[in-house]
Amino acid sequence: MNPRRPRRGRPGGRLALMGLLWLFLAMGGGWAEDEGTPYGPEGTVCREPVFLQLGRPAEPHPDVQGLQSRLQDLGLYDGPLDGLFGPETAQAVRRFQQTAGLPPSGMVDPATWTALADGVVLPVAAQPTEAPPGPLSIVIDVNERTLTLYSAGQPYKSYPVAVGTSRTPSPVGEWLIVHKDSGWGDGFGTRWLGLNVPWGIYGIHGTNKPWSIGTQASQGCIRMFNRDVEELYRWVPLRTPVRIVGPTPDLAFNRTLQPGATGADVVQVQLRLKELGFDLGYADGRYGPQTEAAVRELQRFYGLPEDGRVYEDIYYVLGLKRAP
Amino acid sequence: MARISTNGRQGRALLAGLGLLVLMGLGVALWLARAGPTVRVGEVTIDPRAPINPERTYRLILWEENVVLSGAGTTYRTFLEDRVEAFREVHPNVTVEFQLLPPGEAVNRLEGALASGQPPDVYGSLSPRLFDRNYQVPVDAFLPRARDGEPHFLPAAWEALTADGQVWGWPRWIRFITWAGRRSLLAGTGLDVDQAAQEGWTFPQALASLAQAGGGQMPGLLVHPQEPELVRSLMAAGGHGLMLQEGSLAWSQDAIEEVAAFLVAARQQTRMPRNLEAAARERVARFLQGRVGVITPVRPELAAHLLRTVPREELVLLPPPRPEGRPFHVPADLAAYLVFRQTPYQGDDQTRLAMELARFLIQSKDAWVSSQFPAVPALLSDQALWQREAPWPEATSQALLRWAEAAVTPSLDPDEAAVLRQMDDQVLAPWLARLWDEEAPSAWAAGLYQALLDQVPEPGG
Secondary structure: OOOOOOOOOOHHHHHHHHHHHHHHHHOOOOEOOOOOOEOOOOOOOOOOOOOEEOOEOOOOOHHHHHHHHHHHHOOOOOOOOOOOOOHHHHHHHHHHHHHHOOOOOOOEOHHHHHHHHHOOOOOOOOOOOOOOOOOEEEEEEOOOOEEEEEEOOEEEEEEEOEEEOOOOOOOOEEEEEEEEEEOOOHHHOOEEEEEOOOOOOEEEEOOOOHHHOOOEEEOOOEEOOHHHHHHHHHHOOOOOEEEEEOOOOOOOOOOOEOOOOEOHHHHHHHHHHHHOOOOOOOOOOEOOHHHHHHHHHHHHHHOOOOOOOEOHHHHHHOOOOOOO | OHHHHHHHHHHHHHHHHHHHHHHHHHHHHHHHHHHOOOEEEOOEEEOOOOOOOOOOOEEEEEEEEOOOOOOOOOOHHHHHHHHHHHHHHHOOOEEEEEEEEOOOOHHHHHHHHHHOOOOOOEEEEOOOOOOOOOOEOOOHHHOOOOHHHOOOEOHHHHHHOEEOOEEOOEEEEEEEOEEEEEHHHHOOOOOOHHHHHHHOOEHHHHHHHHHHHHHHOOOOEEEOOOOHHHHHHHHHHOOOOOOEEOOEEOOOHHHHHHHHHHHHHHHHHOOOOOOHHHHHOOHHHHHHOOOOOEEEEEOHHHHHHHHHHOOOOOEEEEOOOEOOOOOOOEEEEEEEEEEEOOOOOOOHHHHHHHHHHHHHHOOOHHHHHHOOOOEEEOEHHHHHHHHHHOOOOHHHHHHHHHHHHOEEOOOOOHHHHHHHHHHHHHHHHHHHHHHOOOOOHHHHHHHHHHHHHHHOOOOOO
16 A cells, blocks of 8 residues: 555545534634634734834724724814824823823823713613513614613514624624633623624624724724613524625625635625525525535526626626626 | 096106205205315315314414515515515414425425425415326316406416316416617617517518627627526527427527527627627616616616616516517416415315415415516406506517517426436537637538437427
């Protein structure tokens, strides 16, 4: 026997292994799929800067804009709400720190965030407060900035949320809650509900910036008041479906998609296929066997070359690309 | 006298008996006229005039094959939900449970349900067949008599659903398989585009025009080179039907050769790209960008997309061309609602109500669905509504009505449909792949003809 000859496994075994891997990834897998990063606050794309200070971050940042807005409400800042941490903002932070009994460093640190949040008057909590009875699902409307909990297909309770900015949009699509955790701290508030988004660690979480709720402020995650996310955390089990609806992201749609592909473009293809009545399960950004079968059906219906892949004409007939 | 007297009594008795017989005959005739004919379905005899009990609660099951509405601003599910709700407002004692079946699964689901005797009451089909005589209920006896003897439906649609003297579904619309052209790129090629749209065009006209499309600076024609519909539609346009005729091959070798010669000439004369496979994947993009004169075959769903995205003055829908000197034929498909009974039989009133649901669904709003495609509603009374809703100019409506008169529709025989599918996959598609580099279409035609004969017999064979 040639020892260098590669071993050839049984195809059935390979398929089974691939199937298990697919299932693992589809469930979130406990890891971020893109880089193999361990699951946790360090790996999430929604990680917010803990410290803000003069010139940092260098670019306009929604957290700085939120800070400016908060300081304005407190009567400590009357500069522009431009998201840039300039001298005026730093001076306003110093003034706030003095009134809060903190060292007037002009730098926003965890203690300053906490103090800023302390004075925020939250809106009255919505009703009901009893646990919902039926199978649960969640719809997050990016335009309305609301999270609605459904029980047995009926709206049960709505909560205000903060969503991603236009540069860091929340992931539109159909997800599952695959991770529940607490104690991530700082910008993640008191609870974390992780979603199985394949291109990064996104989730629904609490916040230390309650003034941002109702705005486009996050890096793509869904922020809630800590009080609300704690309630939701108690009620929703793992595998609860979460549908995020919002505007079509500004994508080029210029790559050929085939089984194994992941991404926001895959989500858009899946959503359009579902609108046309093709059944493919969740629009979860993973180009799996159901998506491939649906694309084949579409190709057959439209009389296009049938290969189960999304090529240029498919983007056109789905309305994702338009002629100039 | 006594004899006479006896005869007189007998005569009176005979007269009275005859009178009684006449009265009974009249009674029976009146009863028959009132009751009307019955319909036999499997072991069940159905009275089409059975009354619907307003006190009883009915439950109807409706299955539909999904209609892909491209860019119509709504989904077919939403549309159907509204229609079902509207029916419930008219019949508050009826619950309609509907399921929209994914394409590709629908017919298998129906056949499975028929095998267990549990088909839905009503089935919305995009390729209606006479699935099972034991369960499928013919609809003609349930049709109210038309005033003045005028037909209710497009004759072509009604005939397409007729087999053995009975009609096996409520027709919804006839849709067409087209060649889509850009008017500006066909201008100046010698083709009267409007006339071609109305009356059809011939192979020589098509070749001459497509060779000059866009000033001869771009492909005149792009095809899906392995799509069986390409050959089938040209054969149908040439008057050779949809391949089968009562289970036998309806195509002759000469007819196949005629079409093959046309396609090979089109390949050589219309500047089709070298790599047809790759070009087929960007047919739609090129057409939308104005970089090709005509694309084909264009199924109704694709045509619906073009109707929504190409300016209405620019898009021209043409029937497949035909050999010179042949009558006008246009390949088409049909949609219909089919009605079934179940085992155990649910009663004549249930069947009558299922017919009412199907009749309700084909009316008025259904014309809106047919206006989303190059299609004509089957219900004649809805044609005005269809013309108002249609996204195309009046001339196109007139052309489509003309096409409807010349429509070639598939057979109702489910076995024939299965054979056609098999022939598409196993014979036509692989043979088409070899056509495009052929120097001698006659050899290709002989080979394809033999391959087809290996699968189905010649007429009378």
